[in-house]
Amino acid sequence: MAQLLLLQEQEFHTRLQEVRRLMESQSTDALLISDNANIYYLTGRVFTGLVYIPVSGPVIFFVRRPVNLTGDGVVYIRKPEQITETIGLNLPARLGLELDITAYSTIGRFKAIFPDTTEITNASPLLRDARSRKTPMEIDMIRTSGIKQERVYRRIPHLYRPGMTDLELQVEIERTSRLEGCLGQFRISGDSMELYMANLLVGDNADTPTPYDFAMGGEGLDPSLPVGCNGTIIREGLSVMADVNGNYTGYMTDMTRTFALGSLKPLALKAHQCSIDICDMIAAKALPGTKAKELYELAEQYVREQGLHEYFMGHKQKAGFIGHGVGIEINELPVIAPRSRDILAEGNVIALEPKFVIPGTGAVGIENTYLVTATGLECLTNAPQQIITLE
Amino acid sequence: MAQLLLLQEQEFHTRLQEVRRLMESQSTDALLISDNANIYYLTGRVFTGLVYIPVSGPVIFFVRRPVNLTGDGVVYIRKPEQITETIGLNLPARLGLELDITAYSTIGRFKAIFPDTTEITNASPLLRDARSRKTPMEIDMIRTSGIKQERVYRRIPHLYRPGMTDLELQVEIERTSRLEGCLGQFRISGDSMELYMANLLVGDNADTPTPYDFAMGGEGLDPSLPVGCNGTIIREGLSVMADVNGNYTGYMTDMTRTFALGSLKPLALKAHQCSIDICDMIAAKALPGTKAKELYELAEQYVREQGLHEYFMGHKQKAGFIGHGVGIEINELPVIAPRSRDILAEGNVIALEPKFVIPGTGAVGIENTYLVTATGLECLTNAPQQIITLE
Numbered sequence: 075m076a077q078l079l080l081l082q083e084q085e086f087h088t089r090l091q092e093v094r095r096l097m098e099s100q101s102t103d104a105l106l107i108s109d110n111a112n113i114y115y116l117t118g119r120v121f122t123g124l125v126y127i128p129v130s131g132p133v134i135f136f137v138r139r140p141v142n143l144t145g146d147g148v149v150y151i152r153k154p155e156q157i158t159e160t161i162g163l164n165l166p167a168r169l170g171l172e173l174d175i176t177a178y179s180t181i182g183r184f185k186a187i188f189p190d191t192t193e194i195t196n197a198s199p200l201l202r203d204a205r206s207r208k209t210p211m212e213i214d215m216i217r218t219s220g221i222k223q224e225r226v227y228r229r230i231p232h233l234y235r236p237g238m239t240d241l242e243l244q245v246e247i248e249r250t251s252r253l254e255g256c257l258g259q260f261r262i263s264g265d266s267m268e269l270y271m272a273n274l275l276v277g278d279n280a281d282t283p284t285p286y287d288f289a290m291g292g293e294g295l296d297p298s299l300p301v302g303c304n305g306t307i308i309r310e311g312l313s314v315m316a317d318v319n320g321n322y323t324g325y326m327t328d329m330t331r332t333f334a335l336g337s338l339k340p341l342a343l344k345a346h347q348c349s350i351d352i353c354d355m356i357a358a359k360a361l362p363g364t365k366a367k368e369l370y371e372l373a374e375q376y377v378r379e380q381g382l383h384e385y386f387m388g389h390k391q392k393a394g395f396i397g398h399g400v401g402i403e404i405n406e407l408p409v410i411a412p413r414s415r416d417i418l419a420e421g422n423v424i425a426l427e428p429k430f431v432i433p434g435t436g437a438v439g440i441e442n443t444y445l446v447t448a449t450g451l452e453c454l455t456n457a458p459q460q461i462i463t464l465e
Numbered sequence: 466m467a468q469l470l471l472l473q474e475q476e477f478h479t480r481l482q483e484v485r486r487l488m489e490s491q492s493t494d495a496l497l498i499s500d501n502a503n504i505y506y507l508t509g510r511v512f513t514g515l516v517y518i519p520v521s522g523p524v525i526f527f528v529r530r531p532v533n534l535t536g537d538g539v540v541y542i543r544k545p546e547q548i549t550e551t552i553g554l555n556l557p558a559r560l561g562l563e564l565d566i567t568a569y570s571t572i573g574r575f576k577a578i579f580p581d582t583t584e585i586t587n588a589s590p591l592l593r594d595a596r597s598r599k600t601p602m603e604i605d606m607i608r609t610s611g612i613k614q615e616r617v618y619r620r621i622p623h624l625y626r627p628g629m630t631d632l633e634l635q636v637e638i639e640r641t642s643r644l645e646g647c648l649g650q651f652r653i654s655g656d657s658m659e660l661y662m663a664n665l666l667v668g669d670n671a672d673t674p675t676p677y678d679f680a681m682g683g684e685g686l687d688p689s690l691p692v693g694c695n696g697t698i699i700r701e702g703l704s705v706m707a708d709v710n711g712n713y714t715g716y717m718t719d720m721t722r723t724f725a726l727g728s729l730k731p732l733a734l735k736a737h738q739c740s741i742d743i744c745d746m747i748a749a750k751a752l753p754g755t756k757a758k759e760l761y762e763l764a765e766q767y768v769r770e771q772g773l774h775e776y777f778m779g780h781k782q783k784a785g786f787i788g789h790g791v792g793i794e795i796n797e798l799p800v801i802a803p804r805s806r807d808i809l810a811e812g813n814v815i816a817l818e819p820k821f822v823i824p825g826t827g828a829v830g831i832e833n834t835y836l837v838t839a840t841g842l843e844c845l846t847n848a849p850q851q852i853i854t855l856e
Contacts, residue, residue, distance in 0.1 A: 080688050088665065102671070103675045108657075109655060109795055110659065114688075114689055117583075118688060119689075119691065120659075120676050120689065120690070120691055121676040122657065122676045122677070123676075139674065139675070139677070139678070139782070140673075140674030140675055140676050140682070140691075140782055141674050141781065141782045142674050142781065150484055171568040171569070173573075174568055174569075174570045175568055176568060177564065177565055177566055177567060177568065177569070177655070178562070178564040178565075178567055178569045178571075179564045179589070180566075180567070180569075180574040181569040194568065200571070241644075245643045245644060246640075248639070248640075248643070249553070249636055249637075249639075249640045251633070252636045252639070253632075253636060254631070255686070257686060257687055257689065257690050258662075259659060259661075259662060259690055261659075266499075266501060266513065268501065268511075268650060270649060270650070271649075274684070282531075282762070283530065283531030283532050283533050283750060284504070284530070284531055285511050285512040285513045285530045285531050286513070286530070287513070287530070291531070295622040295646070295648060296648055296714065296715055297471050297505075297510040297511070298505050298510075298648065298714075298715025298793070299511070299648050299715070300482070300510065300511055300531075323687065324687055324688070324689025325691075325692070326656070352683055360549065363467070370631045390532065390533065391530070391531055391532045391533070402689070428836045
């Protein structure tokens with residue numbers, strides 16, 4: 075047998091308290107949570123089952139699989155309909171379910187378990203909100219991922235061999251990442267996003283629009299997975315952008331660096347420096363309380379002044395954001411986008427990726443993951459930012 | 466610009482006709498499809514948007530991203546609410562949506578677009594049903610994946626180096642697979658399943674229960690992803706089970722082989738032979754029209770006769786199935802399980818994985834992918850089935 079709760083008691087209560095504070099502000103009587111990422115947040119492990127959180131009273135962990143968990147509040151079930159046997163008569167009037175993630179059929183099944191519940195509220199934004207402000211323990215795990223990821227990035231120039239394709243270099247980066255301890259999965263909220271552990275874009279392939287809502291595109295190797303590398307051979311004058319999954323601890327950092335064989339044309343060098351400048355400008359300006367959209371506007375205005383707008387966040391197809399929260403999943407809050415209503419808070423962890431696509435060269439720019447502290451942004455991904463020469 | 470429809474005209478019409486036949490049998494007037502796997506099935510590519518399929522009349526492809534698609538029926542939208550401008554007044558009374566996959570909030574948004582629709586039907590089982598009977602073109606793609614996967618499996622013994630951990634060997638298998646053309650993604654329907662490109666189980670780690678509904682478990686490297694290898698060193702007397710993603714074409718084969726350093730104990734050898742025997746027995750018996758559950762019962766009865774039931778499909782935790790459909794996703798129809806109502810049909814592609822966990826040794830057994838033909842099962846994964854010695 076193994077203890078279900080892998081979080082320290084104090085850590086569990088810190089997270090639970092924050093979730094309950096938000097429940098009270100929305101007059102929600104109980105939450106029923108089934109999403110892997112949210113279960114991991116609440117317990118420190120993943121199981122198949124449901125976490126039932128009443129606004130007061132003990133939390134109940136309804137487990138279907140694995141079979142070997144034990145601890146306070148652990149109740150085994152074969153099907154969700156059994157949970158009312160445990161919850162008893164004290165059923166919630168307002169019940170929060172993860173409406174933005176959970177399938178319609180599954181929500182219907184949950185609703186039928188609580189026929190007397192007067193209202194279903196949406197627990198998805200509530201959990202996204204709570205998870206956006208990381209605890210010191212979560213920050214430590216993200217920090218560790220950043221240090222390990224940095225180590226991998228420093229080795230990338232040495233993985234290059236003349237004549238390599240984008241795929242061949244990507245495979246060596248993925249191998250190096252895995253041997254360094256990268257868990258190899260990019261957790262993304264929602265069904266519609268699909269991505270590799272490493273995403274390598276060489277030359278004009280970066281200008282191929284992708285269906286996915288990522289900052290950069292790429293044709294991919296097959297129409298069934300139209301994103302990322304497409305077999306382009308790395309040649310002089312082409313940029314090599316590496317955007318690699320930094321999930322070493324269950325908590326990710328997101329980081330991009332640009333490499334090149336020989337030197338790139340002046341326009342590409344200017345755009346790359348502009349990306350570094352934007353990160354520095356935002357890092358100097360952002361504080362708890364800063365509006366996310368102001369950071370986007372700051373970047374956009376600077377790009378216009380530099381005359382680089384045509385290439386900013388894509389060329390044939392543009393992404394609608396320059397940054398996003400990161401943690402258990404790669405698409406957390408806050409979102410740094412023109413219509414974002416998010417406001418930066420202490421403990422947010424954000425990835426900033428002001429990138430450019432220069433026709434004939436490829437993608438340039440950087441991405442760093444930052445912690446929002448009381449005094450400003452702290453960079454957690456500290457590999458060299460300049461364009462790095464492949465040897 | 467690029468043509469949206471990557472399927473040949475004839476292939477598109479074959480699939481569309483099958484979907485419409487099922488729509489008519491359920492009196493559904495139109496389908497609105499947004500899932501990546503279903504969009505890929507219907508068009509041969511993935512895009513962000515919606516496919517609108519009326520029971521008669523032209524299919525409309527509402528595209529949000531990428532920006533460069535063209536062709537008959539292609540209409541660009543920024544948001545789903547715009548689709549009625551194109552569909553016009555001929556709105557469906559009974560509309561099919563993917564209720565088993567699509568988030569509750571998204572379905573709510575779709576329903577609001579069709580306020581006069583009298584009934585929402587569930588398009589998920591309909592598409593699963595259609596996709597379970599593969600066309601000759603799909604079968605060719607699966608066949609190609611099988612041949613490439615076989616090539617990778619034959620190289621696994623040569624990837625082993627003394628002292629390797631499960632992770633280290635897994636990383637080399639993943640690298641080899643990717644260089645052979647494996648797309649590196651395991652498409653799984655639903656949010657709750659997470660898995661690696663390759664899953665390597667060495668020794669007693671195979672007996673660690675996992676939260677995921679896979680045939681075998683494994684502790685994993687971190688509580689955030691509790692499945693697969695855990696850092697066990699490969700030693701004499703331990704089995705090494707490799708279950709690797711065979712997605713080379715957008716259509717997968719699923720295959721498992723067991724390796725060992727030196728020889729395994731007699732009980733493990735007996736169980737491994739039992740797994741091969743079960744595959745052979747089922748391959749000799751299964752025909753279009755055979756009930757899936759009868760194949761499960763056949764396997765279970767044979768296992769009991771052999772006195773191996775304690776170890777069958779897991780030891781501490783057991784999986785509830787011995788086989789599953791495979792194609793664009795790894796969990797397609799039919800399901801070979803005790804309560805399955807599925808009946809085998811010509812064109813089904815099924816992975817059979819009667820496996821055992823032997824305490825002290827690890828997981829043994831095989832997995833093959835078979836095509837259901839008019840005259841019986843044809844194996845598409847033809848690497849040697851015996852336990853293979855690591856060199």
